Amino acid sequence: MFRRLLLGLVTAIALTGWVSAQAADPVRIGFSISETGLFAPGAAKQIKSYDLWRELVNAKGGLDVAGTKRPVEFVKYDDQSAPANAVKIYEKLITDDKVDLLFPPFGTVMHLAIVPLLERYKFPMVANTASSVHIREIKPGNIWFTSPSIHDKWAEELVKLAKQAGVSRLALLSNAIPPANEVRRFIIPELEKAKIEIVVNEVWPPSINDMTAVLSQVKKAAPDGVIVLSLPNDSVLYTRQANELGIDAKFQFVAIGPAGAAYRKMFGPKLDGIVMLGHWTPERKEWPQAKEFYDAYVAKYNEPPDYLDSALSYISCQVTEQAVAKAGLDLDKLRETISTGTFETINGPIRFKGVENAVLPVSFLQHQGGKIELIWPSSLATAQYKPRSK
């Protein structure tokens, strides 16, 4: 109660101060991000992209709202990595804080949690760090998924890549968290179809801290390929302990994490040859904005962006930005524009069919000599797949 009064007073004073300055009304963009909790390390990259975007937009004079430029302001809350909190927060953003636009939270689980809410209030939002087969069950209209890596397609393509890499005996390791589990459900029949033998098949809880037992099994089985469906935390753990135990399969896929700066710093040259999920790279000349984004990110944060999460987050900002330039802040017009438009992003042109990204295919990246190259599919590849030499 008091807080509201105080807030109102402060806002009034601030506004009168504003009058003497020039500005138009800021555009308020609301979101919740996992600043603490299990997803915090991953979400950190997302918020960095958001902040970079806001800085660049405000430097240009503000967000173009159908002709008028207005500064961007974030209304941000910490959901503490609890999807239930995200649901409450987004409802508060819509009904209490009454923000103009919404940006997504971090991760598939969070995204899915708020989808019904967006439906209920008919508030459109461009998603980023989420992918799941469940999205096809969602009626299009208020959410669009920029990530091309829908799990069934991803599983299919990954197995194709593994087959091409000559894998015949595979260790399949996975985090129990739902998105990873989903991929696993699709990958197993694909592996069977491709006649790749699964010699180790293990699932671990998200809080795992020691993989010695599992990895000893893998070492004993000596597969020629390892697929690790992991999140940043267990990706780190896996890489470290696999190195210590001397697992030297020539094909190693570590899903999420190796595309990030901290990971690369930690492991340096040991990373060479690791394949991971990702569809963006600054190496591709056909995407001029990619290098610009890369350089801006490095300039601001002194480290390279995460090729998966940072890129995706920035893309969703760009789509929103371009849609607002055309349609203003009217939610119905925005919905129309996003559903039908084509947007120029750091990942090339993007448009949506229903809720899915209609342009980008499932892609994979690989660490090669200190750089990250896009190796699959060949239509977009910047380099060829190279087996790990160890």
Add this chain to the structure above:
Amino acid sequence: MTRALPFVVFLAAGFTVPWIGSTYALGVGLQLGMWIALTQSWIILSGMAGYISLGHAVFFGLGAYFVVMTWEVIPIWLSLPLAGLITFLFAVIISVPVLRVRGPYFVILTFGIAELVKYVVILIESSFGQYSRLLFGTPEIGDLYWVMLALAIAATALSYWIRFTRFGHGLLAIREDEEAAQSIGIPIVRYKTLAYGLSGIIPAMVGGVMALRTNYFEPEQAFDPIVSFTIITMAIVGGSDDARGPLLGAAFFTFLSEMLWASAPQGYLIILGVILIAFILLMPNGICGRIFPPAGSRI
């Protein structure tokens, strides 16, 4: 007349909220109704019979789970009462072994049961390949509000009315001295079981309503120990010996929570814990115990 004042005020407020015309106000009203209903039900078992339940969230979660699982299979006007019924049966069945445990062991057992059920539900969900459930096309928040208001009124009425029945007096006797109660012929097993079951029905339905409201079900959240903890705090602060206690306790904490949950969630919980401990030590009869002293006619 002052004794009935809280009831009147809350009833009036309850019927006024929808006319404010703000979705946000409805949300707050829904929260308040939820806590009132939960705390009143808790009191039936823990306040009156003295069997303190540290894991009341188990009923809330079960009700929510049932409604979520039967969503679009059974209409809501059927699934909500069914949720209550099934939870009642669950409570009665497990009460057979559980109520034999006495004193502090019962208390920690209730906590253990809530957690166990939570992990079992997580396992069941995982075997379906699910992790959380999304509900689309649930009723408007305005409609849900009326349902919750009804539940809050029902719970309060139950909590109030029970004290005048033989059953209620029996529970109080059990709380004071179980063996003595048994020796004067009170059917303690039957009464305890009934109290246990009754204390679960409305929380189950409340759980169902909240699942419909948030459109989202996740075992960790539905069976959250903090729900149990908040219920206890509201009861102790408001006063667990009185049907008005939960009204005051719930109101106090709902508003405190509205101010703090988004900006200072940990701070809010710390305050909750401190207040709980302070009240236990200094004002065990709660606010109601202060304003309406128990001496004389007990409501």
Add this chain to the structure above:
Amino acid sequence: MIDILLSEQLLAAAIITGTLYALVALGLNLVYGTMRLLNIAHGELVMLGAYVASSGYNYFGISPLVGVIGAGVLTGLMGAAVYIFLFRNLLVKPELSRRLEANSLLIFFGAIVILQNIVALAFTGTPRGYRYLDGVIHFGGVALTENRLAGFLIAAAICLATAIFLRASIVGVAIKALIQDRRAAGLVGINVDRIQLLSLTLGFSIGGVAGALVSMTQEITPFMGFPYTMAAFVVIILGGLGNLVGGIAAGLVLGFIQIYGVALTSPQWNSILLYGAFVAVLVLRPQGIMRGGRGVR
């Protein structure tokens, strides 16, 4: 499947887990045995110990093996403070004392929430971990990280030392006497107040020490305490409330149940086994399965 079950790797894991449970339960048993307090906040002591050790390492480079001492001292001091301020002073007033005993569980529940959130506020809820002694040792058919081994050895040493202490030293015998019959102990000249203070301090301290040990091998969050509390309760009830040595054996039993149970089913059954054991033990065998304990009255 069978060869996994018979593997030495699994056996080693069960023994190590069991020993840690035994250690945690030892602390709880000391508190319960002498003061009849069911400290459901015991797991939070483990959590605090873990934070002390990990902060010591992350911010000051202090080895967690030394951090163990810091953790033990901190939680021990907390135990002493709780005893002196809460029990010694408050219990003097009969009104408060009655309320305290009747509601001690609720008070501890409040303490849990307060502790968890203070730590969450100070350190955020983001899980922490650190790498220390994580080289892998192989012996027999077993691959172990050094930190697990160190944790196990220290835990085992403490359990052993405590067992000897209780038997061989006069203070230890006094503690056992107090556990057995408080009034009689007072009558035979044992300084009940001093022994209670010692027990609470020691009991809390052991909790912190256990936390420091597990911090080397597990993820540290403000909410990591509950499973340890549950495990501790299972152990002390199985082993007999107040039966300190029985508790050590029961700890191993629980470790076996959990590790082999998970091997037979899947990692998702981990919590179900733990909480299931908790519920089962409370409902079915209140007297405990070891002799020398007192039942769930």
